[in-house]
Amino acid sequence: xxxxxxxxxxxxxxxxxxxxxxxxxxxxxxxPRGKYCILMEDFTEEKDTAIIILTTTNLKYxxxxxxxxxxxxxTKGFPAEDVLIDCNNWHKLPKxxxxxxxxxxxxxxxxxxxxxxxKALELANKIPPxxxxxxxxxxx
Numbered sequence: 001x002x003x004x005x006x007x008x009x010x011x012x013x014x015x016x017x018x019x020x021x022x023x024x025x026x027x028x029x030x031x032p033r034g035k036y037c038i039l040m041e042d043f044t045e046e047k048d049t050a051i052i053i054l055t056t057t058n059l060k061y062x063x064x065x066x067x068x069x070x071x072x073x074x075t076k077g078f079p080a081e082d083v084l085i086d087c088n089n090w091h092k093l094p095k096x097x098x099x100x101x102x103x104x105x106x107x108x109x110x111x112x113x114x115x116x117x118x119k120a121l122e123l124a125n126k127i128p129p130x131x132x133x134x135x136x137x138x139x140x
Contacts, residue, residue, distance in 0.1 A: 014043035014098055016137070017114045019077055019106040020052070022097070036078060037093070038085055038109065038117065040135040049092040051135045053117070055083045066124040068116045075113070077106030085117060088126035 014020075018039040025035035037052040055070075057079060062069045068085040070078065097103050109117075118137060121127070 013105055014039060014050070015108075016040060016042050016135075017109045017111075019075065019109060020093075020103045021077075021106050022093075022103040024102070025054075036083065036106070037091075039093075040090070040117075043095070043098060048095055050095070050098075051131060052091050052093045053085055053087055054089045054091065055085050056089075057081050057083055059084055061086060066120045068113065068120050070109075070113055075107060075109060085113075085120070087117065087120045087124040090124075090127055090131065 016039060020037050020039055021034060022037060023034045024032040025037075026032045036055045038055065040051040040053055041047075043050050055078070059069070059082060061067050062084055064086075066087040068087070070083045070085060072078065072081050072083075093103070121132060121135070124132075
């Protein structure tokens with residue numbers, strides 16, 4: 001299997017902290033639309049899904065403790081404006097979305113932003129404990 005540009009598709013490309021673009025994300029209400037998200041766990045053959053956190057350009061909740069503001073200059077690949085990572089807005093991304101190229105790898109977040117997300121996850125109130133345990137980074 002190849003990804004078209006880089007040769008064989010490797011699971012290593014899709015790791016915790018990857019920024020992905022899903023061109024037709026399906027919301028519970030309204031039509032599908034393009035969304036950027038952050039992959040919160042390494043993508044492996046053993047898992048059927050990967051946990052993602054959606055981003056938004058709506059900065060209404062930028063002062064919430066479970067949100068991380070990412071300035072437009074901090075990461076390549078995001079829209080040309082500030083984005084908010086809302087740690088309460090998580091979803092399970094089926095593995096076939098990546099394997100069938102129904103989402104696109106954009107870039108990796110800087111370690112500084114990933115650390116902020118880790119802190120915000122501790123304050124998120126809409127993520128079940130089993131999901132927090134699943135995506136919590138291991139201590140090295």
